[in-house]
Amino acid sequence: MTRPSKPAETIDPTVRSSLWQSGWVNTLGRSLALVVVFLFFALLVEEGKFCSARNLENIVRQSAVYATAALGMTMVIIAAGIDLSIGSIIALTVVVVAWVLNLHGTVVPAEGPAQDVYLIHQWPVMLPLLAVVAGVGIGALSSLCNCATIVGLRLVPFIVTLGTMGIFRGLAKGIADERDIYPPEGTWISRIMDPTLAPWIGWLTGKSDAAPEGLGWCILPLGVWILAVAAVFAALVLRYTRLGRHMFAIGSNEETARLCGVPVGRTKITVYALAGLFAGLAGLMQFSFIDGIGQPTTAVSYELYVIAAVVIGGGSLMGGEGSILGSVIGALIITILNMGGQQMQWPKWVQEIVIGGIIIAAVTLDRLRHRRLR
Amino acid sequence: MSSTPAAAADAPPTRLKMQGIHKRFGATYALRGVDLAVRAGEVHALIGENGAGKSTLMKVLSGAHAPDQGRMWLDDRPHRPRNPLQARNRGIAMIYQELSLAPHLSVMENIMLGIETTAGPLVRWAEMRRRATRALAEVGVDEIPVETTVRELPIAQQQLVEIARAVALQSRVLVLDEPTSSLTQQDICKLFALIRRLKAAGLAIVYISHFLEEVQEIADRYTVLRDGQTVGGGVTEEATFDQIVAMMVGRKIEDLYPRSPRRPGEVLLSVRNLAGAEKPTSATLELRRGEVFGIAGLVGAGRTELVRTVFGLDAVTSGAVRMAAYRGPISAARNWRHGAGMVSEDRKREGLAVGLSVADNVTLPRLDTVGPWRFVSPSRQHRASRPWIERLSIRCLSPGQPVHALSGGNQQKVAIARLLHADVDVLLLDEPTRGIDVGSKVEIYRRIDELAVGDAAAARPPKAVLLVSSYLPELLGVCDRIAVMCRGRLTEARPAAAWDEHQLMLAATGQEQNT
Numbered sequence: 001m002t003r004p005s006k007p008a009e010t011i012d013p014t015v016r017s018s019l020w021q022s023g024w025v026n027t028l029g030r031s032l033a034l035v036v037v038f039l040f041f042a043l044l045v046e047e048g049k050f051c052s053a054r055n056l057e058n059i060v061r062q063s064a065v066y067a068t069a070a071l072g073m074t075m076v077i078i079a080a081g082i083d084l085s086i087g088s089i090i091a092l093t094v095v096v097v098a099w100v101l102n103l104h105g106t107v108v109p110a111e112g113p114a115q116d117v118y119l120i121h122q123w124p125v126m127l128p129l130l131a132v133v134a135g136v137g138i139g140a141l142s143s144l145c146n147c148a149t150i151v152g153l154r155l156v157p158f159i160v161t162l163g164t165m166g167i168f169r170g171l172a173k174g175i176a177d178e179r180d181i182y183p184p185e186g187t188w189i190s191r192i193m194d195p196t197l198a199p200w201i202g203w204l205t206g207k208s209d210a211a212p213e214g215l216g217w218c219i220l221p222l223g224v225w226i227l228a229v230a231a232v233f234a235a236l237v238l239r240y241t242r243l244g245r246h247m248f249a250i251g252s253n254e255e256t257a258r259l260c261g262v263p264v265g266r267t268k269i270t271v272y273a274l275a276g277l278f279a280g281l282a283g284l285m286q287f288s289f290i291d292g293i294g295q296p297t298t299a300v301s302y303e304l305y306v307i308a309a310v311v312i313g314g315g316s317l318m319g320g321e322g323s324i325l326g327s328v329i330g331a332l333i334i335t336i337l338n339m340g341g342q343q344m345q346w347p348k349w350v351q352e353i354v355i356g357g358i359i360i361a362a363v364t365l366d367r368l369r370h371r372r373l374r
Numbered sequence: 375m376s377s378t379p380a381a382a383a384d385a386p387p388t389r390l391k392m393q394g395i396h397k398r399f400g401a402t403y404a405l406r407g408v409d410l411a412v413r414a415g416e417v418h419a420l421i422g423e424n425g426a427g428k429s430t431l432m433k434v435l436s437g438a439h440a441p442d443q444g445r446m447w448l449d450d451r452p453h454r455p456r457n458p459l460q461a462r463n464r465g466i467a468m469i470y471q472e473l474s475l476a477p478h479l480s481v482m483e484n485i486m487l488g489i490e491t492t493a494g495p496l497v498r499w500a501e502m503r504r505r506a507t508r509a510l511a512e513v514g515v516d517e518i519p520v521e522t523t524v525r526e527l528p529i530a531q532q533q534l535v536e537i538a539r540a541v542a543l544q545s546r547v548l549v550l551d552e553p554t555s556s557l558t559q560q561d562i563c564k565l566f567a568l569i570r571r572l573k574a575a576g577l578a579i580v581y582i583s584h585f586l587e588e589v590q591e592i593a594d595r596y597t598v599l600r601d602g603q604t605v606g607g608g609v610t611e612e613a614t615f616d617q618i619v620a621m622m623v624g625r626k627i628e629d630l631y632p633r634s635p636r637r638p639g640e641v642l643l644s645v646r647n648l649a650g651a652e653k654p655t656s657a658t659l660e661l662r663r664g665e666v667f668g669i670a671g672l673v674g675a676g677r678t679e680l681v682r683t684v685f686g687l688d689a690v691t692s693g694a695v696r697m698a699a700y701r702g703p704i705s706a707a708r709n710w711r712h713g714a715g716m717v718s719e720d721r722k723r724e725g726l727a728v729g730l731s732v733a734d735n736v737t738l739p740r741l742d743t744v745g746p747w748r749f750v751s752p753s754r755q756h757r758a759s760r761p762w763i764e765r766l767s768i769r770c771l772s773p774g775q776p777v778h779a780l781s782g783g784n785q786q787k788v789a790i791a792r793l794l795h796a797d798v799d800v801l802l803l804d805e806p807t808r809g810i811d812v813g814s815k816v817e818i819y820r821r822i823d824e825l826a827v828g829d830a831a832a833a834r835p836p837k838a839v840l841l842v843s844s845y846l847p848e849l850l851g852v853c854d855r856i857a858v859m860c861r862g863r864l865t866e867a868r869p870a871a872a873w874d875e876h877q878l879m880l881a882a883t884g885q886e887q888n889t
C-alpha cells in the first residue's frame with residue numbers, strides 16, 4: 001500500500017504533544033511544588049530545625065505510611081474506582097498485628113504463682129512473621145470484600161467503601177475489645193519504622209556514643225525500603241503488564257474495554273486486592289510508627305490524605321489517569337504540610353484549612369492543563 | 375437481492391446475509407422482517423429515516439440485541455452472536471458516531487486493546503508498536519504517531535484509529551454509522567479513499583448515512599428501510615435521489631393536525647447569524663406572535679443545539695438573539711423571566727425532574743408564584759398545578775404524584791404545562807412528541823394550535839411556538855413556516871404550504887441545490 005501524499009494542513013497542530021503536556025513536565029511540576037512547599041517551611045521554621053536529619057527522617061517515616069496506601073489507591077482511582085475504607089483497613093491491620101504478637105496463655109507451675117507466658121518469647125522471629133502474614137492478609141481480605149460487593153452486587157464503590165469504612169473500623173475495635181493492645185515491646189516488626197538515619201548521623205558526628213543497633217544496618221527505616229520496593233513494583237505493574245494497561249482502559253472507557261474483551265470484573269477484583277495488600281503493608285508501618293501499640297482508633301481520616309495524595313499526584317477521580325511517582329510526591333507534600341504546620345505551631349484549624357486549599361488548588365491547576373487538550 | 379445465475383457466477387461471494395429479522399421492544403416493533411445481503415468487497419449503503427430501524431438492525435448484527443426471529447449468516451456459516459464481544463471476535467467491527475476509544479490511552483494501545491501481545495504477564499511493547507504501526511499503514515494513515523494519547527487527536531483521526539483497530543482485528547464486516555457527520559470536507563475525501571482501499575482488500579462495508587450524495591459517491595449497492603421493514607434496494611448507480619427518497623418517505627399524511635386561522639403579530643424572537651461552539655454554524659430566523667415555526671432536519675444536524683443556544687444553555691460564539699425587546703446576554707433563567715420557555719428533547723434526563731411530583735415540575739421555573747417571599751407552599755403548588763392538569767388532561771392521581779409514575783405522553787404534557795404555568799410568550803419545543811402515543815400527540819398538536827391562536831375572550835393573547843421535529847408530517851401539519859437545518863446551517867424559512875415531505879427530506883440531506 002502506497003503512502004498517501006499528506007498535505008501539511010491535515011496534521012492538526014494539537015497532535016504534537018507539547019512539552020507542557022508531556023509526562024515529564026508533569027512530574028517535574030509536581031516535584032517543583034514539593035520543593036517549594038519544603039523550602040517554604042525550611043525558611044520559616046526557626047533555626048533550620050526543619051532541615052535537621054531527625055525532622056527529614058520523620059517526614060519520610062510519616063509519608064511512607066500514606067505513600068504505601070496511596071500505591072493501591074492510585075490503581076483503584078486509575079480504574080475509576082475509589083476506596084474510602086483504607087484508613088479503617090490500616091487500623092484493622094494494626095490491631096490484628098498487635099493481637100497476634102500479644103498471644104499468650106497462663107501457666108500454673110507446680111509451685112509459685114501463675115505466670116503469663118507470651119508466645120513471642122518462644123518464637124521471637126516466627127511470630128512477627130505470622131503477624132505480618134495475618135496483617136497483610138486481613139488487608140487484602142477486607143479489600144476483596146469491598147470488591148466482591150462492588151462487582152457482584154453492581155454497587156457504586158463510593159457507597160460500598162463508605163459502608164465498609166464503618167464495618168472495618170468496628171471490627172478493629174471489636175478485636176481489640178475497644179482498648180489499645182499493648183503487645184510485648186521490642187519485636188522487630190514494631191521497629192521497622194524506628195528512626196535509623198538520625199542516630200547514624202549522631203554517631204558519625206560524635207554526638208552520641210553508640211552506633212544504632214538492630215535494624216540500624218538499613219540506614220533508612222526498613223519500612224521506607226519496603227515502600228520503595230512496593231512503589232517500583234506498582235509502577236512496573238501499571239506500565240508493563242497487561243493487567244496495568246487494562247486498569248487504564250477500564251478507567252478511561254469501561255464500555256470500550258468490555259467490548260474489546262478486557263475482563264472488566266476480574267481486573268477490578270485484582271485492583272482492589274492489590275489495594276488491600278498495600279493498605280496492609282501501610283498498616284504494618286503504622287503499627288511500628290505508633291510505637292507498636294494496637295490502637296483501633298489510629299489512622300482516622302487517612303483515606304482522605306491518601307486520596308488527596310493521589311489527586312495531587314495527577315490522579316483523576318474520573319479514571320484513566322494517575323501515576324505512582326506522582327502519588328508518592330503527593331504523599332510527601334501532604335506530610336510536609338502537616339508537619340510544617342505543626343512546627344510552625346499553627347493551630348490545628350489553620351492546618352486543616354491550608355491542606356484543604358492546597359488540594360483544591362492542585363486539582364484546579366490540573367484541570368486548567370487539561371483544558372488545553374480540548 | 376436476487377441475481378441471475380450468470381451474474382452470480384461473477385459476483386463476489388455474499389459475506390453477510392440477514393434474513394427475516396424481527397425485533398420487538400415491549401409493544402413496539404422495531405424490526406418487522408428485514409433482509410440484507412452484503413458481498414465481500416462492496417460498500418453497501420443502509421438508508422432510512424430516523425427510527426426506520428437501521429440502528430436496531432446493526433445492534434442485532436453486532437450482538438447487542440438478539441433477534442426475535444430471523445437468521446444471519448457470515449461467510450455462509452450461521453451467525454448468532456451472544457454478545458458484542460463475540461460478534462467482534464468473529465469479525466464484525468462497528469464504528470459508531472460516538473467513537474468507542476479509551477481517550478487516556480495511546481493510539482497503539484487503543485488499536486491493540488484486548489489483543490495485547492504479551493510475554494507472561496508483561497506487555498511486549500515493541501511488538502505492540504510494530505503491529506499497531508502495521509495496522510495504521512494498512513489503513514494508509516501512518517502519519518498518526520502511535521505514541522500519542524488518543525484524546526489529543528482531532529476527531530477525524532480518532533475515527534481512523536478505530537478503523538485501524540478493526541483492521542488489526544482482521545475484521546470481515548465493517549459497519550460505519552454516519553461516519554461523516556462530524557468531519558470536514560477534506561477529511562471526508564480521505565475517509566472515502568480509505569473506504570475504497572478497504573473495499574479493494576476484500577472487506578464487506580455497511581455504510582449508514584442520511585446523505586444521499588455520499589451514498590451515491592461511495593456505495594455500490596443500497597438497501598432502504600422504512601418502519602422496520604426492507605422496502606427496496608439495488609445498485610446505487612441505477613437509482614435516482616427521487617426514487618430513494620420516495621422509498622424512504624412513502625407514507626400518507628394522516629389528518630391529525632388541527633389548524634385554526636392564525637394572524638402573525640409582532641416579532642417575539644429574532645435570531646441573527648447565530649453560531650455555537652460546534653453547531654449551529656449559521657442560523658437566522660424570526661418568530662412572530664401567533665405563529666408556529668417549524669425546524670426540520672436530521673438527527674445531528676444541529677437543531678437541538680440551535681434551540682439550546684437560543685435558550686442560553688449552550689454558549690453563543692457569534693451572532694445575536696433577541697427575545698422580545700431584550701437583547702443582553704442570555705441565560706436560561708433570564709429567558710424564563712423574559713417570557714420564553716423550553717421543552718427539551720430528552721425528557722428523562724433534562725426535560726423533567728422525574729423523581730419530583732407533577733406540582734413541583736409544573737411550578738419549578740416560577741416558584742415565586744407559589745408562596746410569600748422566598749417560601750414555597752406545597753398546597754399552593756398543588757393548587758397552581760391543578761388547572762393545568764385539567765386543561766391538558768394529564769392523567770395522574772394527584773399533583774403530588776411523582777412524574778416517573780406517569781406514561782410518556784403524560785410526562786410530556788407536564789413539561790408543556792410548565793411553560794403554560796410560567797405564562798411564557800415564546801415556546802421552544804424540541805421534539806415534543808418523541809416516543810409518545812398517537813392520542814397524546816394529537817392532544818399536543820391541539821394545544822399548540824390553541825396557543826398560537828390565543829383566546830381573546832379569556833384574555834389570552836396568542837403565543838409564538840418554535841417546533842423542532844424529525845417527524846415530517848407533523849411539521850407540515852402543524853407549522854405555518856418551516857426552515858430546514860442541514861449540517862449546522864439553517865435554510866431560509868418558507869411557508870409550510872410551499873414544502874412537501876420529499877422536498878424537506880432533500881433539503882435535510884443537503885440535496886436541495888441539485889433538484
